[in-house]
Amino acid sequence: MQWDIEVDVVVVGGGGCGLTAALAAAESGLDVAILEKTEFVLGNTAASAGMIPAAGTRFQEEMNISDSPEKMANEILEKNKYTGDPEQTLRICEESASLVEWLVDQHDIKLSLVTEFLLPGHKTYRMHAPPSRSGLELMKMLRGAVRNRDNIYLMLKSPVTKILFTDNNEVIGVETNTPNGMQRIGAKKVILADGGYGGNKKMVSEFIPEIANAIYFGYEGNTGDAVSMSAEANAELKNMSAYQGHASVSEAHGLLVTWGAIMLGGFIVNNQGFRFGDESQGYSEYATEVLKQPEKHAYxxxxxxxxxxxxxxxxxxxxxxxxxxxxxxxxxxxxEKLGLNSKTLKTTLEKYNDSVTVGEDEFGRKVLPKKLINSYYGIKIVPALFHTQGGLKINENAQVLGMNGTPILNLYAGGGSSVGISGTRANGYVAGNGLLCALGFGKIAGSHAAKSIKQVEVR
Ligand SMILES: Cc1cc2nc3c(=O)[nH]c(=O)nc-3n(C[C@H](O)[C@H](O)[C@H](O)COP(=O)(O)OP(=O)(O)OC[C@H]3O[C@@H](n4cnc5c(N)ncnc54)[C@H](O)[C@@H]3O)c2cc1C
Structure with missing residues (x-):
């Protein structure tokens, strides 16, 4: 094969998973190229709240919070009713504390423990986030860390269009459409970090029709390319119906309305002024509940x-x-300001406040920390698809597996490209599952790829 460029590791996608994978692979001095489809280094990671869950970190210890990977894995599996892979879940939970501490200590990513509120599905404080609690800040810091390394090359506007395999299914590089034309890049390892298929209407309609009518609130570059490009190698797909939805987006402003408002005691009504479920079960599955309402929006x-x-x-x-x-x-x-029936909303509020006294409402909601009193706020919200959670099946080293259950040589995946830990449906998503699998499996993939290359060099 004639190569335009040769590097040790090619990373497909410049989001959270891709940048983390590149940092991990570059640590041992290897040459790494990140190929990013769009002209920006943002991805879904920049749109997120930048919250990375981790169990047993020193930041938790400093606040006397006792936690463990086993506890964390159990909570995640409970939420998805054990439809997720227990081994993969425990593996990533075990990696979580070292991931957070590695980001802080080795790459100057500023993270602190989120103690403002507990996220849905969390029984303890384990989210670690940048000061602004924003994914954009996280991406800026990751980008800064990548810039500090002279062995990571970042190529923007360079979508990868093909993974190149030998006749015996061994990955040897990729093809990319750069602004200077098509280039073939040779690599000893390829890491897929393309963010999933949320931006591909056809795939969304095929795999998760229930959310196809909601707006897509994720990155437009994420069109499922890793899945389609790996088909040639007979890669196995897993849990393609899993996704993270979100019930509360302000469409008018293009911004997420934090579910913290619910966890601190807020509620949601439809355009008739009635509540329609236990909001505290989670923002992901509540997206389809809002879609079922007469006008497909809520307040x-x-x-x-x-x-x-x-x-x-x-x-x-x-x-x-x-x-x-x-x-x-x-x-x-x-x-009146929201255009709702004032008598109905007043009755809904009174009933809700009575439930707070009792400790449970008619929908079984028990997260009722306070009555709503005195001054009231409201906002129109619409449901959205945030990102997909199904994808390429991987093993504990983030190596992509073929249909026969063995790794496809030299091919790795993480984040939206690979299957997540949210089971088979939207209701399996626990806050943080997305970034944990993106940054966690990114680090695992990068480290394993580098270690394997070094081992071959030594031999
Ligand atoms: C609004 C929103 C809020 C969220 N909040 C949270 C949160 O608080 N906590 C949490 O854990 N998760 C959250 N998530 C989910 C989380 O953001 C994702 O799970 C995570 O960012 C995935 O990272 P990634 O690197 O796999 O994908 P991304 O960050 O999306 O990066 C993928 C990149 O790959 C590029 N790409 C795609 N195809 C190609 C190709 N063929 N060639 C080259 N490049 C390609 C894309 O352009 C993109 O830049 C949120 C998601 C959204 C949309």
């Missing part, structure tokens, strides 16, 4: 105390600055 309601508590979160603060939240001293006044 999130909370009070001033909650509003003030959330102002430290970047997206929430931006929404507040845009005056996206309607406000009134009375619930009837808020109903």
């Amino acid at each position: 999130m309601i909370f009070d001033r105390e909650i509003y003030n508590q959330l102002l430290g979160i970047e997206d929430f603060k931006n929404l507040a600055n845009f005056e996206a939240f309607h406000y009134s001293d009375s619930i009837e006044g808020l109903a």
Whole structure:
């Protein structure tokens, strides 16, 4: 094969998984090329809240929080009703503390423990996030770390269009359409980090039709290329119906309305002013609940105390600055501003506040930390598809597996490219599963790829 460039490792995709994989692979001095389809280094990672779950970190210890990978894995598996792979789940949970500490210590990624609120599905504080609690800040820091290494080459506007295999299914490089034309890049290892297929309408309709009518709130570059390019090598796909939805996006402002508002005591009503379920079960599965409502949208309601508590979160603060939240001293006044029936909303609020006294509501919701009182806030929300959680089946080293269960030589995957730990459906998603698999399997893939190359060199 004639190569335009040869490197040790090619990483397909410049999101959170790709940059982490590149940093891990480059540590031992290997040459790494990141090929990014778009002109930006953002991906879904930049759109996220930048929260990485990890169990047993020193940041938890400093706050006397006792946690363990086993506890974390059990919570994740409980949420997806054991439809996820227990070994893969435990593997990534065991890796989580060293991932967070490695990012902080080796790459100057500033992360701190999130103690503002517990995320849905979490029984303890284990989210680690940048100061602004924003994925954009996380990506800026990862980009900075990549820039600090002179053995990582980042090529933008360079979509990978083909993985190159030998006759015996061994990966030897990729083809990419760069601004200077098609190039063949030879590599000893290829790591797929293309972010999943959320931006591919056809694939979404095929694998997860239930959410196909919601807006796609993820990165447009994520069109399932890793899955289609690996088909030639007979790669196995797993849990393609799994995804993260989100019930609360402000479509008018293009921003996420944090589910923290629910966990701190807010609730959701439809356009008739009625609640329609246990919101605290999780924002992912609640997306289809909102889609079932008459107008396919809803309203999130909370009070001033909650509003003030959330102002430290970047997206929430931006929404507040845009005056996206309607406000009134009375619930009837808020109903009027939202265009809802004031009598119905008042009755809904009274019933909800009574449930807080009892400790459980008619939908079985038990996360009822406070009554909503005095000053009320509300915002129109729509459901969205955030990212897909099914993909290429991988082993404990993030190597892509063929239909026969053995690794396809020299091919790795992580993040949206590979199957996640959320089981088979939207209700299996626990907050943080996305970034954990992206950065976690990215690090595992990069380290394993580098170690394998070094072993061959020594021999
Ligand atoms: C709005 C939103 C909020 C979220 N919040 C959270 C959160 O708080 N916590 C959490 O854990 N998860 C969250 N997630 C999910 C999380 O962002 C993803 O799981 C994670 O970012 C996936 O990382 P990735 O690197 O696999 O994909 P991405 O970060 O999306 O990167 C994939 C990159 O690959 C590029 N690419 C695609 N195809 C090709 C190709 N053929 N050649 C070259 N490049 C290609 C894309 O352009 C993109 O830049 C959120 C997602 C969204 C959309």
